[in-house]
Amino acid sequence: KQEVTQIPAALSVPEGENLVLNCSFTDSAIYNLQWFRQDPGKGLTSLLLIQSSQREQTSGRLNASLDKSSGRSTLYIAASQPGDSATYLCAVNGYSTLTFGKGTMLLVSP
Amino acid sequence: NAGVTQTPKFQVLKTGQSMTLQCAQDMNHEYMSWYRQDPGMGLRLIHYSVGAGITDQGEVPNGYNVSRSTTEDFPLRLLSAAPSQTSVYFCASSYSIGSAAGELFFGEGSRLTVL
Numbered sequence: 001k002q003e004v005t006q007i008p009a010a011l012s013v014p015e016g017e018n019l020v021l022n023c024s025f026t027d028s029a030i031y032n033l034q035w036f037r038q039d040p041g042k043g044l045t046s047l048l049l050i051q052s053s054q055r056e057q058t059s060g061r062l063n064a065s066l067d068k069s070s071g072r073s074t075l076y077i078a079a080s081q082p083g084d085s086a087t088y089l090c091a092v093n094g095y096s097t098l099t100f101g102k103g104t105m106l107l108v109s110p
Numbered sequence: 111n112a113g114v115t116q117t118p119k120f121q122v123l124k125t126g127q128s129m130t131l132q133c134a135q136d137m138n139h140e141y142m143s144w145y146r147q148d149p150g151m152g153l154r155l156i157h158y159s160v161g162a163g164i165t166d167q168g169e170v171p172n173g174y175n176v177s178r179s180t181t182e183d184f185p186l187r188l189l190s191a192a193p194s195q196t197s198v199y200f201c202a203s204s205y206s207i208g209s210a211a212g213e214l215f216f217g218e219g220s221r222l223t224v225l
Contacts, residue, residue, distance in 0.1 A: 031209050036216075043114075043200060043216040089153070095208045096160060097143075097168060102152040 002027045004092055006101035013080055014109055021075040021104045023090035028068050035064050035075050036089045038103070044089065048075070080108045112136050116201050116217035123191045123224045131186040131220050133201030141204045141211070142184040146170065146197040147219075153200070159184055160207055191224045198222075 003026045013019055023033070032051045036044040048057045048064040050073070056065040063076040073090055087105045091098040117132045135142065143158035155168030159178040173195060175187040184203075188195060199220045205212040 031211055034214060041219075043218045044202075044214075046213040046215065049213050091153075091214070093208075093211050096141075096158060096166070097155050098214060100145075100153040102150070 002030075002092060002094060002099040004090060004099050004101040006088075006090060006104050008104060009102070010105040010107075012107045012109065015080060015082060017080050017108075019077050019080055019106075021077070021088050021090075021106070023073040023075070023101055025071045025073075025092045025099070027092075027094075028071050030068065030092045030094060032093045033064075033066055033073050034091050034093065034098070035062075035073075036091065038087045038089060040086075047088075077106075080106075082108050082110050084108050114201055114203055114215050114217040116199075116220050118220060119218065120221050121223070123188075123222065125191060125193060125224060127191050129188050129191065131188075131199055131201075131222075133184045133186065133217060134182050135184075135201075135203040135215070136182065137203065137205075137215065138181060139203035139205055139215075140181070141207050142178065143168070143202050143214075144174070144176065144184070144186045145200045145202065147200060148197050156186065156199075188222075191222075193224050196222060196224045 007022045034049045035047045050066045061078040066073045087103040089103040091100045114135045144156040145153045157176040159165045201217045204214045
């Protein structure tokens with residue numbers, strides 16, 4: 001059974017810092033990996049999707065990498081802003097289901 | 111373009127009552143799914159569908175029923191509500207599954223309390 005772990009569970013940083021969120025998974029037989037953002041009381045918003053054949057994807061200040069063989073992905077956030085405060089979840093895609101990590105709660109203080 | 115629409119947003123039930131959570135998407139997605147999100151448990155898959163007329167169970171299907179009569183709609187039925195079903199429910203859809211899977215789009219969630 002696929003298991004997804006996200007470290008750290010919570011992170012507090014001052015505005016302007018660069019930061020890295022980690023995601024690890026136990027079964028490397030995945031089709032893709034997706035990073036999401038969830039604001040309190042809201043649904044999940046897709047940030048980046050990395051196919052299993054790709055090494056990284058970039059969108060603005062966000063960069064996600066994937067090392068399928070070692071079962072790891074990182075989400076790099078450059079120059080963090082208070083508006084980045086949210087919970088970040090990663091999910092790995094098997095054939096018909098996604099398995100989610102429990103998320104990293106990020107707080108960026110002004 | 112509305113994306114994934116869930117109704118109702120909030121619902122309070124008494125133990126033993128039944129109800130249906132509605133989910134509709136307007137993106138012509140083949141894959142639709144229902145998750146529940148509980149503190150400390152993360153998101154867990156309840157049921158999913160890979161196309162009209164095709165459904166399958168996820169990780170926590172007991173007490174829930176689904177059907178997929180059209181591409182657009184994927185309702186989730188609670189047969190006899192129990193306090194353990196108090197949760198936030200999310201519907202999600204994507205273009206396809208497996209190697210052709212694209213981004214997963216989520217609805218805003220339905221917050222259910224069972225007394």
